[in-house]
Amino acid sequence: MAEHTSPDRETQQAEVEDAAVTGHADRPPTDDEAAAADRAAGDPALSGDQEEVGEHYREMAERGVEQKGEGRIS
Numbered sequence: 001m002a003e004h005t006s007p008d009r010e011t012q013q014a015e016v017e018d019a020a021v022t023g024h025a026d027r028p029p030t031d032d033e034a035a036a037a038d039r040a041a042g043d044p045a046l047s048g049d050q051e052e053v054g055e056h057y058r059e060m061a062e063r064g065v066e067q068k069g070e071g072r073i074s
Helices: 009-020 031-042 050-065
Strands: none
Touching: none
């Protein structure tokens, strides 16, 4: 087994800085990507019927609650 060590101050500072960083996009969307997103938001076939999506979510949540056996969250 490896010997336990303590991180030095430089490592601790780097961890503090990393913890403060939030996720972000590496670049803004291209014009084509933005246009496709706008089209998808207005098209029920692409964005999904919100009531149908909500019903599916509730159904999956109920199935999860009733899950038996391996993988069950207790």
